[in-house]
Amino acid sequence: xxxxxxxxxxxxxxxxxxxxxxxDTAKVFGYDLVxxxxxxxxxxxxxxxxxNVMALAPPIRILANARKLGNEVITVCSGCYNVLxxxxxxxxxDSEKLAKITDFIEMEYDGDVEVIHYLEFLRDRVGxxxxxxxxxxxxxxxxxxxxxxxxxxxxxxxxxxDDPEAPTILDEVLDAMGCTVVDFPHKAECCGNFLSVCTDLxxxxxxxxxEEAATAVSECSFTILDxxxxxxxxxxxxxxxxxxxxxxxxxDQIEKIHFGFRKMPIVYFSQLLAxxxxxxxxxxxxDSEHHFVDPSAVVRSVAKE
Amino acid sequence: xxxxxxRISRDKVRSDFVRLVNEISGxxxxxxxxCGRCSAGCPLTFAMDILPSQVIRLVQxxxxxxxxxxxxxxVCASCMTCFARCPRGVDLAKVMEALRAIKLRPGDADxxxxxxxxxxxxxxxxxxxLVSGLRKFTG
Numbered sequence: 001x002x003x004x005x006x007x008x009x010x011x012x013x014x015x016x017x018x019x020x021x022x023x024d025t026a027k028v029f030g031y032d033l034v035x036x037x038x039x040x041x042x043x044x045x046x047x048x049x050x051x052n053v054m055a056l057a058p059p060i061r062i063l064a065n066a067r068k069l070g071n072e073v074i075t076v077c078s079g080c081y082n083v084l085x086x087x088x089x090x091x092x093x094d095s096e097k098l099a100k101i102t103d104f105i106e107m108e109y110d111g112d113v114e115v116i117h118y119l120e121f122l123r124d125r126v127g128x129x130x131x132x133x134x135x136x137x138x139x140x141x142x143x144x145x146x147x148x149x150x151x152x153x154x155x156x157x158x159x160x161x162d163d164p165e166a167p168t169i170l171d172e173v174l175d176a177m178g179c180t181v182v183d184f185p186h187k188a189e190c191c192g193n194f195l196s197v198c199t200d201l202x203x204x205x206x207x208x209x210x211e212e213a214a215t216a217v218s219e220c221s222f223t224i225l226d227x228x229x230x231x232x233x234x235x236x237x238x239x240x241x242x243x244x245x246x247x248x249x250x251x252d253q254i255e256k257i258h259f260g261f262r263k264m265p266i267v268y269f270s271q272l273l274a275x276x277x278x279x280x281x282x283x284x285x286x287d288s289e290h291h292f293v294d295p296s297a298v299v300r301s302v303a304k305e
Numbered sequence: 306x307x308x309x310x311x312r313i314s315r316d317k318v319r320s321d322f323v324r325l326v327n328e329i330s331g332x333x334x335x336x337x338x339x340c341g342r343c344s345a346g347c348p349l350t351f352a353m354d355i356l357p358s359q360v361i362r363l364v365q366x367x368x369x370x371x372x373x374x375x376x377x378x379x380v381c382a383s384c385m386t387c388f389a390r391c392p393r394g395v396d397l398a399k400v401m402e403a404l405r406a407i408k409l410r411p412g413d414a415d416x417x418x419x420x421x422x423x424x425x426x427x428x429x430x431x432x433x434x435l436v437s438g439l440r441k442f443t444g
Contacts, residue, residue, distance in 0.1 A: 156389065195438075208421075
């Protein structure tokens with residue numbers, strides 16, 4: 001069965017392992033993910049100024065294009081999901097804004113496309129029982145903490161995927177694929193989001209934004225990773241390329257500041273799903289080229305046939 | 306955090322500044338009754354000059370210079386934990402965005418510039434981070 005799919009800017013490049021594993025695992029369950037025609041970047045972050053209508057144009061244009069394929073679209077990056085879902089919510093409840101945007105993009109759209117996260121799709125459409133019956137590799141003993149971050153969950157009124165503070169959907173999906181799911185208290189705690197742009201500036205740039213903003217991501221990431229290590233986890237599974245970047249790359253800095261810190265690989269949940277379903281592990285960028293903390297040793301430990 | 310001495314006046318409380326923040330954010334800052342749950346749950350207070358709830362208080366009182374002079378709106382990562390917990394339904398992330406917008410919109414006030422990124426950083430940063438960062442820090 002064919003279903004519309006919006007990969008988003010990061011998935012076709014930096015997060016290629018995320019993209020490939022989502023497409024291939026969907027295929028195992030009998031679904032062909034078809035790219036939304038003529039798609040662009042969604043804007044990466046939902047604009048929080050209510051008087052800014054312009055920022056709604058890219059996500060609504062994407063949804064209007066998705067409408068050509070049907071009345072639902074699957075997306076998997078938490079950022080894209082947040083932007084598309086909130087933009088959709090906004091125009092569904094504000095006909096004036098909707099008219100302004102459709103006039104501007106010269107396309108018709110009336111808010112009738114449902115934005116579905118791949119986790120939601122696995123839960124509601126594929127079903128945990130189907131996942132379990134397709135498992136080819138045993139991931140038992142692989143201690144994984146599910147990390148949700150912010151964009152997947154909040155604000156609840158507009159997203160309504162799961163509880164905004166005590167979510168379970170990723171726990172359930174990881175459990176269905178046979179991982180040993182480790183509960184920890186920082187599942188929905190922020191990793192610092194876009195503040196990583198401040199970290200990566202030149203020294204002069206860092207000074208201009210302030211050292212506090214520049215070091216915020218590594219501190220937030222340390223709090224989360226420390227909690228994960230204390231809970232006994234081997235790795236972190238998540239669904240957001242920016243969360244992955246923040247938690248992964250920050251470990252270089254964290255190691256220098258926090259004595260005794262143990263590095264932990266960060267992976268996308270769908271990469272683990274691809275392993276569990278017996279797919280070719282070399283295809284999903286689980287290597288040092290795409291991850292600062294190399295996950296390949298952990299992958300090899302479970303990916304024996 | 307050192308105590309701050311401010312002068313409160315009816316003119317400031319009824320100033321255009323409060324109206325502008327409310328208009329851009331779509332919130333009514335006067336709904337906040339200063340319980341502090343936002344500040345208690347905020348994961349980034351360690352990097353902030355003053356707490357998120359204190360910023361709201363400054364806005365309520367129309368203290369434009371004081372509210373815009375802190376780094377708090379620039380450290381807010383829009384994670385919306387505060388909004389999820391606010392018993393008064395105030396979306397603080399939107400208020401912080403409004404404060405950033407007031408600084409950025411007049412133009413020539415960008416906090417970061419693309420040429421401040423080393424080449425290897427640009428190669429490493431995911432597009433999602435670069436685009437959202439630039440949208441938050443530039444006008």
